[in-house]
Amino acid sequence: MRNPSNRRNFIRKTSLGSLGALLGAKIVYALPEGYLPLALHQENDPGKLFGKHEEMVVLNDQPWNVEAQAHLLDEPVTPADKMFIRNNGIIPEDVDVNSWTLTIKGESSSQEKTYSLQELKTKFSPHSYQLVLECGGNGRSEFYPPAEGNQWTVGAVSCARWTGVRLRDVLRDVGIKDNAVYIGYYGADTHLSRDPNKNPISRGIPINKAMEDQTLLAYAMNDQDIPIAHGHPLRLIASGFPASASGKWIHTLAVRDRVHDGEKMAPPSYSVPCEPVQPGTNVANEDMCIIEKMPVKSLITYPKSGAIIGENQKLTIRGHAWTGAGNISKMEYSIDFGATWQACKLQAAVNPYAWQRFEAAITFPQKGYYEVWAKATDSEGISQPMLTPGWNPKGYLNNACHRIAVKVS
Numbered sequence: 001m002r003n004p005s006n007r008r009n010f011i012r013k014t015s016l017g018s019l020g021a022l023l024g025a026k027i028v029y030a031l032p033e034g035y036l037p038l039a040l041h042q043e044n045d046p047g048k049l050f051g052k053h054e055e056m057v058v059l060n061d062q063p064w065n066v067e068a069q070a071h072l073l074d075e076p077v078t079p080a081d082k083m084f085i086r087n088n089g090i091i092p093e094d095v096d097v098n099s100w101t102l103t104i105k106g107e108s109s110s111q112e113k114t115y116s117l118q119e120l121k122t123k124f125s126p127h128s129y130q131l132v133l134e135c136g137g138n139g140r141s142e143f144y145p146p147a148e149g150n151q152w153t154v155g156a157v158s159c160a161r162w163t164g165v166r167l168r169d170v171l172r173d174v175g176i177k178d179n180a181v182y183i184g185y186y187g188a189d190t191h192l193s194r195d196p197n198k199n200p201i202s203r204g205i206p207i208n209k210a211m212e213d214q215t216l217l218a219y220a221m222n223d224q225d226i227p228i229a230h231g232h233p234l235r236l237i238a239s240g241f242p243a244s245a246s247g248k249w250i251h252t253l254a255v256r257d258r259v260h261d262g263e264k265m266a267p268p269s270y271s272v273p274c275e276p277v278q279p280g281t282n283v284a285n286e287d288m289c290i291i292e293k294m295p296v297k298s299l300i301t302y303p304k305s306g307a308i309i310g311e312n313q314k315l316t317i318r319g320h321a322w323t324g325a326g327n328i329s330k331m332e333y334s335i336d337f338g339a340t341w342q343a344c345k346l347q348a349a350v351n352p353y354a355w356q357r358f359e360a361a362i363t364f365p366q367k368g369y370y371e372v373w374a375k376a377t378d379s380e381g382i383s384q385p386m387l388t389p390g391w392n393p394k395g396y397l398n399n400a401c402h403r404i405a406v407k408v409s
């Protein structure tokens with residue numbers, strides 16, 4: 001495993017001679033004390049550190065928060081290099097697969113039980129699903145007044161193929177009490193303050209979500225070990241909920257007799273006003289509700305916004321649509337700012353909580369500038385709004401229609 005922070009310490013302690021060796025060339029003039037040759041400043045490059053695609057956008061590097069752009073998400077299964085990274089703390093540095101364990105405990109667990117990774121993999125049957133993970137704050141940059149936090153545009157969403165064991169199977173093996181209402185997770189990442197007694201985040205899911213077929217303790221992504229930035233060697237996957245419920249680097253799960261009370265579980269974190277409020281309102285925590293189901297949403301992943309086509313040429317657009325429960329029943333596009341809508345071809349989901357591919361061939365009436373808007377409707381009959389919906393203090397759940405610019409010339 002790559003280990004950026006050990007590397008940094010090594011560089012700090014090392015002599016000019018060995019820095020030269022790292023560079024592959026002699027450093028001719030002495031560097032001032034504490035200076036690092038620019039050529040070695042790759043610590044802030046998510047491409048080199050995490051193998052991310054060069055068009056991924058860094059929103060923050062302390063902690064790492066990196067988003068995709070719409071056109072990078074065109075593949076049906078998101079590859080690791082185009083998957084957004086959202087961290088609240090510092091990525092664990094020394095992950096040893098051989099000694100990693102998962103402990104299940106908590107007041108509503110019938111016993112405390114610890115499994116090695118090997119035990120999890122051999123004792124329970126494996127299941128693979130393509131599962132959408134979308135950060136609750138995806139689209140935050142559109143809210144006004146603005147909300148603090150990472151200014152995600154549209155790229156904090158992915159749909160990879162996750163493999164693991166069902167959380168339900170493990171919970172049944174341990175035994176849970178009748179009064180169990182919530183599962184809380186604990187991961188191995190470090191709080192930004194480096195205080196070992198603080199968790200960067202410790203959220204969870206209600207027991208009925210924990211019992212679903214697609215709720216996994218995953219040890220593989222796209223048929224490989226999970227990349228370190230995404231939770232290697234074990235993460236919870238609870239698709240349909242904000243991705244903050246899908247804890248990375250999981251070593252402990254607590255079966256709780258109340259809503260889990262870990263870091264960033266209680267309002268205002270990952271919560272919205274229970275009743276709509278006017279933009280800019282100060283909302284008391286007791287008037288906020290924890291987000292569960294994510295809303296209906298879609299993304300045009302081809303072409304990239306700004307496409308230019310010739311007159312009389314048809315434009316094929318495609319993308320994905322998803323929703324927090326049920327499925328997408330209708331997908332439409334508009335080239336006249338929503339005055340009229342046309343149907344897109346829509347594929348069924350390969351499994352619950354996978355995104356669904358849509359496609360359309362568009363004819364434009366004459367030369368000019370157009371915007372193509374896409375709108376999904378889910379099986380509950382709920383559609384995406386054209387405008388940024390329900391302002392909320394922390395800027396969550398923006399599921400407004402995505403749009404791209406097209407010029408016909």
Ligand SMILES: Nc1nc2c(c(=O)[nH]1)N[C@H]1C(S)=C(S)[C@@H](COP(=O)(O)O)O[C@H]1N2
Binds near residue numbers: 084186231244
């Ligand atoms: N241990 C741990 N799990 C975590 C987080 C974290 O900071 N630490 N961030 C959460 C949030 S807010 C999101 S959106 C997803 C992001 O998953 P990804 O980085 O694999 O895309 O992980 C979630 N799980």
Ligand SMILES: [Mo]
Binds near residue numbers: 086135242244
């Ligand atoms: Mo998130």
